[in-house]
Amino acid sequence: MRNPLSPASLLEGASESGYVRSLIAGTVGMLALLGVSGLAFPDSVAGDLAGIVFSTSTATSTARLAAPIVLAGLGGIFAEKSGVINIGLEGLLIISAFVSVYAASVVGVGNAVLGVPTLAIAFLAGIAASTFLSAVFAVVCIEFKADQIIAGLAVWLIALGLAPFLSTVFFGGVNTPNLGVSVGWQYSATMVVFATAGSWWLLNKTAFGKHLRAAGENPKALDTVGVSVSKVRYAGVLLSGVLSGVGGSALALSIGQFVGSGETMVQGKGFIAIVAYLFGNYNPLGTLGAGALFAGLDAIQIRLQQLGYAIPDTLVQTIPYVVVIVVLTLVGRTQIPEAAGEHYETEE
Template sequence: MTDGTEASTRSDEGGATAGTSGLSGRLWVALAAVALLALLGVAAVVAPESSVGRLFGVIVSTSTLAATLRLSVPIVFAALGGIFAEKSGVINIGLEGLLIISAFAAIYGTDVTGSLLAGFLIGVLASTALAGLFAVVCIEFRADQIIAGLAIWLIALGLAPFLSQVVYGGPNTDSVDTLGTWTVPVLADVPLLGAVFDAAPPVYLMFVAVAAAWYTLNRTAFGRWVRASGENPRALDTAGVDVSRVRYAAVLLSGVLSGFGGAALAFNIGQFTGNGPTMVNGKGFIAIVAYLFGNYNPVGALGSTMLFAGLDAVQLRLQTQQILGVPDALVQTIPFVAVIVVLALVGRTRIPEAAGDHYESGEE
């Protein structure tokens, strides 16, 4: 295990050097965001009834924070799953498909069993099973990981609405109960931040998952194996650790975490809708952007997701209040344009050295 740990440490040190410019870019983005918010705050104090003042009021409102947290849940869980998979050397761009299949399975499972908890677990199992199929195809049969990931997405995109059509007679399922909210007395009454303490259970679970993922990757033997598997699988193999098993475990974990995200998304509205891109609507692909922007750090992925989800929450409010006086179609593009600009400013993210490469024990 010493060789594998040393390989992981060396690669992490190299990544720190290679990612210095990226870190600087992220710092500039953060400073620019804080400065812009401060300017809006000053303008709001000077002219509270102006468009700028009303915009600032929307941004710092409790309802916007609550919506941000709610919108972040499926993206964060999928991003955490993507981090584990890609850190191990398997690029899983099928996160969108895992969210789709788990969202449908969670609603169907709840409808059949009458239990939200059972439905939640069924959604996680469905996502894990699909991730297992992806793992077998990529690790055992050495398929191209990008093509296999796209196939997983397309399978789920067609299968979930089809099953809904068979069972419910349409692409949308029947409605089930939602999870409701857990309220922490006193803390829930704090202005703005009270939204954190008056949220649905998946929001609390999201913060726990981020902390657990960070600890697992950075403070456990399994985390070291995952990092070594994605950076120097030969050294890990030499240390006596089965690289394939580590990668299988990481990909299955991506299925579990994405299952949590898809089930939480479905229970947020109490229904699966399969029209068009389905209710998931690109959240799996946004998760990929989130963990790349977060530099494969669970905490960074949470922060980048909150940025996107916050902008998404703001644009939803702006559509109802007509503060900016611009067409809704233009307002809807705000989160996506911001993500493109941010990625352009941040620069290149260093991916794991062996990501996308196949490895078989004993290879030279």
């Protein structure tokens, strides 16, 4: 019996979707064209761009920047597949980023609690904070049937105000001091790969995955067979909190600091995560590819600015949204769950 998490199985799952297959082919084609252009014209803009795209530094920056986007995107898939639209992913990333740094500073770098090292405790604290906030969001939306878009915006705004405020209270400023230790890009990349494989397996190879899809597509049918729609939706939203917590913690601990100025260090990555899973058509593998693409574009623009190309970062930040509109227009439509955003009353 073949392992469902093996690379062959995952690639087979990806190939079942013509949409994902088209995206992969298009990306490979563009990279090949860039590589040939760079070799043919090494002293041109294409040569500089090819040198940046295929450099080790760009790859490591992409791995670090992709972690919060991909992990939050995977979380968004679980929530929306269950029928709950969680646009508060940005807020979950923000609160987990701050709490992870705060927990690490309280425990102290190099120390341990019950044998658990500081960075592990920091990750757990960030995940707990994000999961708690997502639980509040779930209760408001599922139990009290609040508007999911408004509730998601509230989560974002609460975290956007709360994290810098707490940083000012505990550290004397919106930016925390540097911990002096950080999580390497290898760990972020590993977490992303395992989370993507695990999410694909959970969604496609388990009874829970079937229940999750039913809750978002036909909740009445799920209720008819005796499965609680509310419980499935709670599980989906809580999973979005857990995965976003990992992403936010990885982002902050990758530099050993929380930056709370402006839009905070998250800088819209939660909203880009939403674009990523829409771009990937709710497929974890597609979300991984989209997250890596958007993070790569961010890493490339930073290197281009270092080489003297004056490209505004605000312009680059619009690229994910423009790209997803163009690609979805040319390749196909995102299949949004039928009951996404709709409340459901359990039938007695």
